[in-house]
Amino acid sequence: MKKLLLLTILQLNLFLIEGQTLLPAGSTWKYNDSGLDLGSSWKDPSYNDNSWASGLAELGYGDGDEQTVVSYGPNSNNKYITTYFRKVFYISNPSQYQEILGSIRRDDGAIVYVNGTEVFRTNMPGGAITYQTAAASTVAFTSEDTYYNFAFSPGLLISGNNVIAVEIHQDEGSSSDISFNLSLNGSQNPQVIQVTREPYLNTGTSHSMIVRWQTDIPCDSKVRYGTNPNNLNLSASVFPYTTEHAVQITGLLPKTRYYYSIGTTSHELIPSGNNQYFKTSPIEGSREKYRFWAIGDAGMSDGNQRAVRDGYLIYNENRHVDGWIMLGDNAYGSGISDGTQSCYQTAVFSQMYADLISKTVCWPALGNHDYNNHIPFSPAPAYFDIFNLPTNGEAGGVASGTEKYYSYNYGNIHFIVLDSYDEDRSVTAPMASWLVSDLQQTTAEWIVAYWHHPPYTKGSHDSDNPMFLDGECEDMRENILPILEQYGVDLVLNGHSHSYERSYLVDSHYGTSGTLTQQMLKDDGSGGRLDDCPYEKETLYSKAHQGTVYAVVGCSGKLSSVASGWPHPVCSYADHDNMGSLSLTIQENRLDAQFVSTTGSVLDQFSIIKNAGISHHLTACQNELVNLKPSFPGKVLWQPNQVLADSLSVLVTHTTMYLASDTNGCIVDTFYVELVNTPACNGTAGITDLTVASPKVWTNAWLDEQYIPIQWSGFNGNELDIEIWSVQGQLIYSKTVPNDSNKLLLVEAAKFLSGTYLLRASDLENTLFLKFLH
Structure with a gap:
């Protein structure tokens, strides 16, 4: 993209591609440069494009090297954002090819469709695209002459006439030029594809599941699945070639176990097995027995992290886990490069959680290390590329519009995930406003909230300290806790401090540790740890301010020294000598939690029972x-x-x-x-x-x-x-x-x-x- 007259360097682009030419560069294309909204049907094979103009590629304007000049509209300062192109090409036998290889020159962004299915997106934002959607960035200098390679499955083609459709988008209305050219070749050489990141599960609901994995080279994606590991009679495919595969499966039955394999539309890469399955959520409101696993600050990629994992596996005895809760700082690096793809690869994938990751839905929260502590010029957190999380309320709750904070339902439980580091934590900020709406909407029997920075801690961080990396604790305590307690949140989980700290059943403690009063302790017992009575709550008439338990589980990867005043006076139990994780079980009106050590022993436990004694x-x-x-x-x-x-x-x-x-x-x-x-x-x-x-x-x-x-x-x-x-x-x-x-x-x-x-x-x-x- 050039807005000023620039001295350009002529570059000879030699683009060599293997295989038989199906559609050469410089072909004749039909195009629509009216600036009108064509909706979505324009890319379909049945669309009538008889009224469109046609011309040889390269098509565009503004560079002077176009074979066909298209219109940008009547106003040079407000040019049309989108121009559309279509081409019919003939293939006698698509099955002779292993894959179809494409190459596109685009200025600025483009989306390519084959027979109505998207196969490639370049320099465009994700999600839904309209005729007014701008390209993701400006293209300038040598990037204007670059060809971008892509591939797609020949399974998208039919014997006979096929339609390829392309939309080119400007980055803004004042942009000076657009360019478009494209070629297709058919390759008969099979690719050798390796899975570099094992399958894992995101955003599970009662009727859908997202299965993700990674490969070393781009290919299409296919999940074969069924209720019997030896009969995967169903499948779901995604055709755009990618190395980051995400397949959403819909139309599933609630509370049902499905076995699955992953691969391409033509090859199975990892077969199914008894230990590779996903289980859909029950119908919302169902009151059965559900089990969740919570880890915090786990991502050390070392023996300590593996010891916590192994301790939980001993304790759990191969029972199904309905949800895997990550409390932030999921992937440490060198201290100046945390939260990257490579950090996540060793801290979460590469067999670190092999016994859980392919059959347990993961619901993560963000920590400061996932943001690389906001070190200047840090890359964007890999978290957003690795996980597919509900932003539109698709797993229950109110749409948040962001993966930073979201909510989801499981049976009679409503979970809330917040971002305590990067988001504005004030009571009038978008996150707090969304939180109020979400809590007002839910009718769930249980509400569990979690984020990274704890409101009460005297571990390796101090919630009394308003300074760097601890001020978030104060903000969440003063601004967010009153909202949660007003709407009856039962349990709050956090990380950040590398210790285990667990509160009494408390309410309305929003100041520093020295302001805790006896009246703020709804129950100052152990909650069941010392053969004591469980915490009891009466919520039939009102859920507000009936008491909440707060637990810090930041010891799933390392231990650290503690702050002055350890333990926090709100704590019923605190431990900075043992690493571990938290097992959470909810059945009907009873919640049970156990702090599990690296040996599989239970060091702390508490229970909450609602509306009992009848x-x-x-x-x-x-x-x-x-x-x-x-x-x-x-x-x-x-x-x-x-x-x-x-x-x-x-x-x-x-x-x-x-x-x-x-x-x-x-x-x-x-x-x-x-x-x-x-x-x-x-x-x-x-x-x-x-x-x-x-x-x-x-x-x-x-x-x-x-x-x-x-x-x-x-x-x-x-x-x-x-x-x-x-x-x-x-x-x-x-x-x-x-x-x-x-x-x-x-x-x-x-x-x-x-x-x-x-x-x-x-x-x-x-x-x-x-x-x-x-």
Whole structure:
């Protein structure tokens, strides 16, 4: 591109290409230089281009060496951005060729299509392209005369007439010239292709998956897949030749394991196997058992990193991992060249995580070393070229428009990934605004957020320090944590400090370590590490400010010294002597996390259980078999049966009561099973169930009052009469409520003294009684 009169150097371009000439340079092309938006159909073989002009290549304007001069429009200062070209060429037998080799001269950018499929893009931005999309950069000097090579599969061709279509884009409307010429040759020599980066998985959803890999030379991409490793009966292909392969597979079934191979449209490069598969996500909202692995600051490419990996593999015992969480500083280098392709190749690929990488979806966050610490003149982070992450809400959540921060869903969990280093961390910045929108949108039972810089740390970094490489900690604590806690985030994971630090269940601690108060500790126990009770949260009425656990897992590749004041007073457990990683398991309303050492032993663990400890009132007919299931998953101790099981089936012969408690007696469910003789016993109605969260109450965050929540199901009437009586027979509370979709009544706890009460609920057809403690 020349904007000024330049003294140019004449250059003789000899472009030699092997094979049979299919379309020589200097051919006649049809072209459209109207400056109009032609949409997307112009590149299709069936498009009618009879009205287009035609001329010999080279086509263009502004250089003086064109065989055919095209128009740039009426305004030399606002030239048309896009000019379109089409050509029909004949091939009798495409199958005789191993590949089709092309060469294009373009000024400034170009996209090439064969029979409607894109095969090459040069000096153009990624994503969707319109007629007003400018080229990625200016082309000047000798680059204006350069030919750029590309290739594509002969499988895109048919025997007979084929159509090649090209769009040439200016970098701006004031640009002085454009140029276009192109040739095609057919090569009969097969290529020897080597896989230089093993397959790995990105952006998995319940219906799609992205499979990526790398080769040493450009070729097309094909994934063959199926539910049986010996019968890969399905496939997905991408035809533009590349060394960085990314194939998105769509139309998949939820919660399904697919085995796959990778290769080209003509050759399989890595075959399938029992250990090479991907598993699609469950339907959003599904409450099953899910397992995730979190590593932070792992990318050292050394024995320490491998030891952490091996410790987790011992602990995990080959169980499937639903998601792989990277907490930033994923690929270190020499200290002045971090986060490059070569750093990632040794720190993440090249068999570093061979037992996980080809079957576990990776969801990374960025750290300061992934940005090479913003050292001047550093190349762009390789992170953005290596990973395909959801920017448009395609994996759940609100579209962020950037791979720096994004969200995704898995079952009943919503994950949020933030950029704590390169993005503006203020409350009015785009990231915080997106975060609020994303949190407002989600209805997930669990919310987990992660980024690199921890809000609470006294490890190799100090969250009290507002200076270089630590000020991000303060910003995230002061500006981002209030948003997360307002919308009920349950767990926050970070790296950066090369240690393990894990908090109590805390809320509203936004200052330095010295400002922590007892009121900010929602639960100052261990959360289950010392045979202690798990952290409990009541979120049925409000998720806001019910408490969050914060964990720093920056010890997955190295350990470092600690700061003054270690450990941070918010910590329930801290360890700077052991490297490790975090295993996260979520099942229904229970979250369990374990800090796993290099030997596979668990050094710390904690649990969060939501909305548990319920009193149930069930009615049953004589000799009816009733299944009792507690309000939280896992094995519980049943009384009076003295049975340890996750559920209990009882044959009802009389009215009785059962208790179900966790093994430490922290959470107790009460089941009052009443023997009745109602129309339900004759098959005319279903069993009704009435529950009350007792003896717990929760706090209304707005009115600062406490309530007893009463919930019900199975009643048919339009209204329900609710009465609460003391054991002495005194009516304490009475109200008629609509039997609407809410099925929830909040009764002010201040009306009741401590003691035992009887709750009566009736819709005239059915009447239930429930004893509860307050």
